[in-house]
Amino acid sequence: MAILITEKTRVLVQGITGKEGSRATLQMKNYATRVLAGVTPGKGGQEVHGVPVYNTIKEALENHPGINASFVAVPNFAAYGAIKEAIENKIPLINILTEHIPIQDSAKAIAMAREANVRIVGPSSIGIISPGIGKVGSIGGDDPRGVYSKGNVGVISKSGGMASEISWILTKNGIGQSTVIGIGGDILVGSGFADLMADFEKDEQTKALVLFGEIGGTYEEEAAEFIKSGKFTKKVVSFVSGLFAETLPQGTKLGHAGAIIYGEKGSYKSKINSLKEAGVIIAKTPDEIPGLLEI
Amino acid sequence: MLLYEFEGKKLFKSCGIAVPKSQLLESESQRVKVKPPFVAKAQVLSGNRAKGGGIVFDQTNLFGKQINGEKVERVLVEEAIDYEKEYYLSFSYSTETRGLVMTFGEGGTGVEGKGAKTYAVDFDVLPKELVDTAHKLWEVFTKYDCELAEINPLVIDKAGKAWALDSKVILDDDADFRREEKFPQRNLFGRPPTDRELEARKIDEGDHRGTAGSVYWDLNGDIAVIAAGGGGSIVNMDALLAYGGRPANYTEHSGNPPREKLKKLTKIVLSKPGLKGCWFVGGTANFTDIYETLMGFVDGLKEIKPKYPIVIRRGGPRDKEAFEALAEIGKKEDFNFHIYGRETPMTSTAKIMKELAYGNTNN
Numbered sequence: 001m002a003i004l005i006t007e008k009t010r011v012l013v014q015g016i017t018g019k020e021g022s023r024a025t026l027q028m029k030n031y032a033t034r035v036l037a038g039v040t041p042g043k044g045g046q047e048v049h050g051v052p053v054y055n056t057i058k059e060a061l062e063n064h065p066g067i068n069a070s071f072v073a074v075p076n077f078a079a080y081g082a083i084k085e086a087i088e089n090k091i092p093l094i095n096i097l098t099e100h101i102p103i104q105d106s107a108k109a110i111a112m113a114r115e116a117n118v119r120i121v122g123p124s125s126i127g128i129i130s131p132g133i134g135k136v137g138s139i140g141g142d143d144p145r146g147v148y149s150k151g152n153v154g155v156i157s158k159s160g161g162m163a164s165e166i167s168w169i170l171t172k173n174g175i176g177q178s179t180v181i182g183i184g185g186d187i188l189v190g191s192g193f194a195d196l197m198a199d200f201e202k203d204e205q206t207k208a209l210v211l212f213g214e215i216g217g218t219y220e221e222e223a224a225e226f227i228k229s230g231k232f233t234k235k236v237v238s239f240v241s242g243l244f245a246e247t248l249p250q251g252t253k254l255g256h257a258g259a260i261i262y263g264e265k266g267s268y269k270s271k272i273n274s275l276k277e278a279g280v281i282i283a284k285t286p287d288e289i290p291g292l293l294e295i
Numbered sequence: 296m297l298l299y300e301f302e303g304k305k306l307f308k309s310c311g312i313a314v315p316k317s318q319l320l321e322s323e324s325q326r327v328k329v330k331p332p333f334v335a336k337a338q339v340l341s342g343n344r345a346k347g348g349g350i351v352f353d354q355t356n357l358f359g360k361q362i363n364g365e366k367v368e369r370v371l372v373e374e375a376i377d378y379e380k381e382y383y384l385s386f387s388y389s390t391e392t393r394g395l396v397m398t399f400g401e402g403g404t405g406v407e408g409k410g411a412k413t414y415a416v417d418f419d420v421l422p423k424e425l426v427d428t429a430h431k432l433w434e435v436f437t438k439y440d441c442e443l444a445e446i447n448p449l450v451i452d453k454a455g456k457a458w459a460l461d462s463k464v465i466l467d468d469d470a471d472f473r474r475e476e477k478f479p480q481r482n483l484f485g486r487p488p489t490d491r492e493l494e495a496r497k498i499d500e501g502d503h504r505g506t507a508g509s510v511y512w513d514l515n516g517d518i519a520v521i522a523a524g525g526g527g528s529i530v531n532m533d534a535l536l537a538y539g540g541r542p543a544n545y546t547e548h549s550g551n552p553p554r555e556k557l558k559k560l561t562k563i564v565l566s567k568p569g570l571k572g573c574w575f576v577g578g579t580a581n582f583t584d585i586y587e588t589l590m591g592f593v594d595g596l597k598e599i600k601p602k603y604p605i606v607i608r609r610g611g612p613r614d615k616e617a618f619e620a621l622a623e624i625g626k627k628e629d630f631n632f633h634i635y636g637r638e639t640p641m642t643s644t645a646k647i648m649k650e651l652a653y654g655n656t657n658n
Contacts, residue, residue: 019504023582075503077472099550102440102470107394114393126581141582141612159526161549165578168610168637185525187442188393214529217390244532244545249483251297251340253510255525255547257469258390266390286530287640 002130002179003154003199003206004093004121005033009134010066012057012091013038014082015074016048020097024073024127024138025049031144033134036064057089069093071136072122079123080105087116095136096122096190100257106188113190120190124256126160126182139163139182151176153293154200156193157212158185158219158256166210166239166286173290178206185214185256193223197232208235208293211280215242216259216266224274237292239283240271296466299338301371302478303444303462310434312446313458315373323358329372336461337362338369340481365485376458378450383411384421384429385445385463386436397429402448425449428457440470489513491563495546498559505552505583507560516541518652519564521557521592523577523609524549527641531576534642540574540649543567551583554591561595572652573605576644579637580611589617593624604651605630608644610637 011028015021016038026049028035035051037060044055054060061067070086072079072094079098086094087109094113101123113120121128127137132150139160140148147164149171157163160182167180181196183189193211200206209232213220220240226232245254245261246268253260261267272282283289298306304314318329319338327333337349341363344350349362352375360367382401389396392415399421400411416433418426428449436444445463452458466474480488495511518535520542522528528547535542544564548557565573575592577583589609596605607621618634625632633651635644 027582076469100469102473103388103442103467104437104440104470107388110393138582141580143612147579157526159524160581161524161527161578162530164581164611165527165641168579169640172638187390188388190393192390192393212526214526219390222391239530241526241530241533244529244536247536248512248545249341249485251465252483252512253468254545255510255528255549259525259529285534285640285642287642 001203001205002133003196003203004128004179004181005130005134005136007133008068009033009136010064010068011035011136012060012067012070013051014070014072014086016040016051016053017043017046018073020138021073022048024071024097025051027138027140027142028135030142031135031140033136036067057085057091061089067091069095069136072096072098074098076100076102080109083109083120084112087112087118090116090118092118094118094120094190095125095128096120097125097127097137099124101186103187106186110188110190121181122184122190124184124186126163128179128181130179131177139180147171148180149176152178152205152207154178154203154206154209155180155212156196156209157182158214158258159212162212162286166212166289169286170290175290175293178203185258187217187258189219192219194226197223197226201232201234206234208237210289210293211236211238213238213240213271214256214259215245215268215271216261218266220271221274224278224280227278227280235293236280237283237289238275238280239286239289240268240275242268296468296478296481297340298462298464298466298478299340299369300336300462301338301369303464304459306435306439306464306476307459307462310431310438312428312431312435313456315376315458315460317371317373320355320370320372321368327355327372329374332375334373334375336371336373337367338371339363339365339367340483341365365482376450376452376460378452378458380451381448382425383447384425384432384449385443385447386416386433386441387443389413424451424455424457428459439476440467440474441465442467484512491544491566495560495563498556502556505548505550505556507548507552507556508546508563511544511546511563513544514542516543517569517571518648519543519567519570519573520545521561521564521573521575522547523580523583527578531641531645534645535574535648538646538649540645540652543570548588549583552588554587554594557588557591558594561592562598565595565599565601570601570603572603572648573601574644574648575605575607575609576641577609578641583611584613585609585611586613586617586620589621593621596630597628603631604633606633606635606644606648606651608635608639608641
């Protein structure tokens with residue numbers, strides 16, 4: 001059955017006339033995902049790859065009431081307004097590609113989404129793919145077929161590139177994926193590992209889970225707690241990166257905004273220890289993952 | 296960006312928080328205008344400044360000292376404040392609550408370990424004497440787009456007035472576009488930014504097509520690294536260190552940057568003297584055009600003409616085309632190429648790079 005992206009998913013693209021929005025729209029359509037409409041203020045009436053463009057989400061919904069997911073690909077300064085509009089219009093799933101959103105805006109958007117019972121995946125998310133069913137976002141690029149394959153392992157990754165690399169390693173070893181999700185590497189994300197593990201637990205297609213974590217923040221520790229409390233019972237294999245970052249001065253900025261440590265919190269050791277205590281199997285390299293899954 | 300104490304205090308002052316009368320000394324010979332009793336504080340970014348000997352009273356002999364590896368180049372001299380109570384107060388974001396938090400406690404330095412507690416932002420839990428300052432600190436935090444705004448210690452004098460004796464402010468770099476106040480580059484590694492660091496950061500300026508070089512740090516090693524992906528780059532740096540490789544730099548490119556950005560980045564990375572190898576490494580990309588990015592890399596190589604081994608591992612859109620072109624260019628230009636595609640585990644090429652650069656030894 002997969003999670004988040006199913007046969008019933010109907011997508012709206014916010015920022016559809018921009019480079020990223022337009023490119024992802026074509027990719028999603030090519031992967032048989034139903035993209036019903038796009039929104040760019042002031043550009044209503046146009047079409048992008050055959051998808052009608054509206055000025056507002058309200059207008060898009062009036063014409064396409066089936067929309068149940070929004071893909072946000074607007075510039076960072078416009079992101080908060082776009083997400084707010086999607087939440088106010090009660091679109092239940094919002095996937096945010098936009099990178100470098102000010103943390104103050106992310107915090108406001110996440111709080112608002114919680115209140116409205118709307119799920120955010122991202123910011124800085126590569127997207128969500130349920131292989132063989134559909135995808136939202138840039139995940140898999142023009143042709144996901146060589147890298148992502150249908151199967152029964154879920155993947156949650158803080159990195160878009162590593163979501164792809166891990167899926168490729170699985171596919172190469174004959175292991176398909178149920179749903180692969182890039183949650184983004186920001187400090188604050190709409191969905192952490194644990195939030196999505198709740199869905200994977202209920203999903204019959206998913207038999208095991210791979211987590212790609214890295215230093216910074218507490219999402220890996222939260223995942224460990226979630227498992228310890230008995231809320232996730234399937235096999236979990238995890239790979240955590242960031243030992244290199246710990247050789248640098250505190251506060252050194254690396255590729256992901258969230259991969260930053262001040263003090264003990266968010267350290268490699270803290271993550272590995274919590275995950276091990278929860279019974280998670282730790283892979284030393286990404287290529288070890290298929291062997292450790294043993295399925 | 297982490298601010299120095301004196302920079303943070305400027306922001307505090309602009310929102311009405313009381314800070315002691317002060318003077319910033321930029322050289323040893325500068326005359327001290329603040330009358331004793333005063334406190335002189337080394338302006339360094341590392342914590343534990345007091346333990347490191349960075350705070351002295353009624354003298355200013357801190358210039359040139361090393362505080363936790365950082366050379367002291369500026370000293371903040373402040374009138375001493377007689378106080379009766381001290382507190383810790385900060386606003387920040389928590390990955391646990393996914394939102395804003397207020398941290399408050401009694402006591403000063405090192406208070407984080409001494410029972411400061413984290414709350415949702417609620418001014419009512421604070422002692423009355425702190426409420427006004429808390430509102431002002433909140434203004435600093437939101438107005439300047441901070442990731443952290445901290446006063447430690449926040450003291451109360453005999454008259455009941457609150458003073459910020461220190462500041463720790465981390466600005467959110469992602470909000471730079473809407474913040475008017477600009478601050479110069481930090482001496483994060485205990486040294487001024489290198490020319491390569493400054494040059495690399497210029498690559499993305501005014502060109503939002505992907506990123507290349509926005510994050511670049513010079514390190515002490517001799518293997519040049521051009522890594523792909525915010526996440527993948529760290530995975531690969533971990534692997535290189537694990538195999539005993541010594542990286543000359545950290546940098547990453549992602550989001551399908553155009554060919555010319557990779558050319559610029561390659562020239563900057565390889566301009567370093569004494570390199571023993573170059574590692575162009577990345578996972579299996581979602582949408583970054585491998586042909587374009589690798590041809591940009593080659594454009595840079597053609598100008599530098601390195602003789603040392605060059606290990607390439609990459610996968611993703613147009614990778615086959617890229618590898619065919621690389622094989623040809625490698626022969627023609629006599630590059631010492633070692634090319635690996637997605638069939639070869641990404642992290643295993645760290646070992647290959649290390650052995651080619653240093654010989655098959657354990658150096």
